[in-house]
Amino acid sequence: MNEHDSIDYTLKVKELNDNRSAKNGRKPLAFIHTYGCQQNVSDSEHIAGLLSQMGFEFTDDVKKADLALYNTCAVREHAEQRVFGNIGALKGIKDRNPDMIIAVCGCMTQQKQVAEKFKRSYPYVDLVFGTHALPKLPEMLYNVMTKGRVFELGGEDVVTEGIPVRRDSKFKAWLPVMYGCNNFCTYCIVPYVRGRERSRTTEAIMDEAKKLVADGAREITLLGQNVNSYGKDLGGTINFSQLLRKINAIEGDFLIRFMTSHPKDATSELFDTMAECEKVAKHLHLPFQSGSNRILKLMNRRYTKEKYLSLIQEVKEKVPGISLTSDVIVGFPGETYEDFCETLDVVRQVEFDNLFTFIYSKREGTPAAKMEDPVTHEEKTKWMAELLAVQEEISARNMAKRVGRTERVLCENVKDGTVFGRTNENLVVRFDGDESLLGKFVNVKITRSDRSALFGELQNI
Missing domain, CATH: 3.30.750.210 (Transcription Regulator spoIIAA)
Structure with a gap:
């Protein structure tokens, strides 16, 4: 599909929407729900950009939507089950509004078995497309509106430029x-x-x-x-x-x-x-996943515990005061408690400001899915609780060290007279203020802390 094809289909969908608007007295509304990583959030902003060009406006209420689109994540099983549950709940809404278009895209749908499940078990889903098909959204949507269901799961590993974006x-x-x-x-x-x-x-x-x-x-x-x-x-x-x-x-x-x-x-x-x-x-997110060299090899991570710790030592020396965060998987197939203790050792040595922790989630189609996994989920949950207890103590200690400092903060959100912002090191700061501060850098004197946030007072701007 070339750029002119995309433009043509954009105009064609817009014409269909304009005709509906003339009959209904309003523009069609699109609802977008995003799961997963920041890349998915970025993809959804590009989807919104395309939909805006096609004449859609947007709503946060799926019950009001003429188009409901779910951009999915496949990294963990729990996220997939949430998607199936939310899509299932749309059936009653579509029964009351048969013209509603339901679309599912993203990493989940790029898996053949998942796409087949949508095709077989969710007949009211109109459009399913994978991660490579986003640039073809105008064409796919036009075909849905004029012909019926569309499943588009192919595509090449290419970079497509020029897709419009509607930023959040x-x-x-x-x-x-x-x-x-x-x-x-x-x-x-x-x-x-x-x-x-x-x-x-x-x-x-x-x-x-x-x-x-x-x-x-x-x-x-x-x-x-x-x-x-x-x-x-x-x-x-x-x-x-x-x-x-x-x-x-x-x-x-x-x-x-x-x-x-x-x-x-x-x-x-x-x-x-x-x-x-x-x-x-001055913030580095550097996932280490496990502290056990045996498990790291089974994970195909291509570094050792010692190599990781040497990287941390180097970046701490070169960037004083840097904030460090990481990802950890607990209970990888074949992991023992001794392996897990190696992970605890890395956490204690590095003293991360925050960890994103996950109990291993089996993903069909990956090599780990075929590995023996004898440790029970109950035991893995105990390990996770032990890891969180260690990290919470470290986080609280790290945050307390910042009390008394004045931090430069980007103001991101405000609720009930409290401004929420982040420091250069990506630490959350809360202080009294109003919406006039949003999008501004301000100086905040830190007066207290807990394990997840800093609290302070706004200094003269």
């Missing part, structure tokens, strides 16, 4: 720099549903970054399944550290964040860049 925030922006993953961790479905690594051109990224800053963005988060791999498929002309320096050189007052990083590709050059670039946030 005026001052915070997601900026994808690459798509896909080549790592094939044995527990992870992402390489199978997102495809191989493919980088956007530096020119496209820089053009978008400059426009974001010009439009008032105060925080730009660079996205990729493994951002450290950026540029490897571009012939060695640029790497991720060099890209960070280019964006850092854009004039303006804004922060640069990035995720997610893989330890095997985290380099001294990256840490030097973080230390030397004033706009790059």
Whole structure:
């Protein structure tokens, strides 16, 4: 499909919607619900951009929607079950509104068995499409509106530029720099549903970054399944550290964040860049998943506990005060309590500010799904509780160290007279204020803390 085809189908859907609007006296409403990672959130913003061009307005109430779209995640079983439950609940709504279009997209639908389940067991779902088919949304939607059900699960590992975007925030922006993953961790479905690594051109990224800053963005988060791999498929002309320096050189007052990083590709050059670039946030999310070398090998993570700890030591030395967060899987197939204790040891040595912890979730189609898994879920739950207790103590201690400091905070949200913001190090700060502060950097004197947030007083702006 070329650009002109996309434009033609956009106009065709808009014409259909305009005709309906003339009859109904209102524009059609779209409801979008997003599961999973920040890449999915970014994809949904592009979906919203396309739908807006096609004449849709938006609602947060699915019962009012003419189009209900669910952008799904396949990383854990629990997320998939929530999707099936929510889609099942739509049947009664569609019975009352037969013209309602129900669409499901994202990582779940890229799995053949899931797509077949939607086709077989959810006949009221009108449109199912995978991660590679997003650019074809206008054509798919036109066919649904004129012909009937559409299932589009194919597509090539390519980068499509020029898709419009309707951003959720005026001052915070997601900026994808690459798509896909080549790592094939044995527990992870992402390489199978997102495809191989493919980088956007530096020119496209820089053009978008400059426009974001010009439009008032105060925080730009660079996205990729493994951002450290950026540029490897571009012939060695640029790497991720060099890209960070280019964006850092854009004039303006804004922060640069990035995720997610893989330890095997985290380099001294990256840490030097973080230390030397004033706009790059002093926060690193570096998943280690397990502290056991035996389990790391079974996971196909391609680093050791010792290598990971050496990376942490280096980045702490080069970027004093850096905030560190990570991902941990508890109960990988074959993990013993002794292996788990190695994970606890990493947590205690590093002293992360926060951890994102998960009990292993079996994903059909991955090598780990075929491994023996003798430890009960009950036992894994006990391990998880022990890990959380250790991390909560560390988090509380780390946060308490910041009491008495004055932090520069980006104001993100306000509720009942309390402003919620984040520091350069990505720590949550709460203080009294109003909506006039949203999107601004302010100084906040930290007066107290708990394990998950800092509390303070606004200083003179």
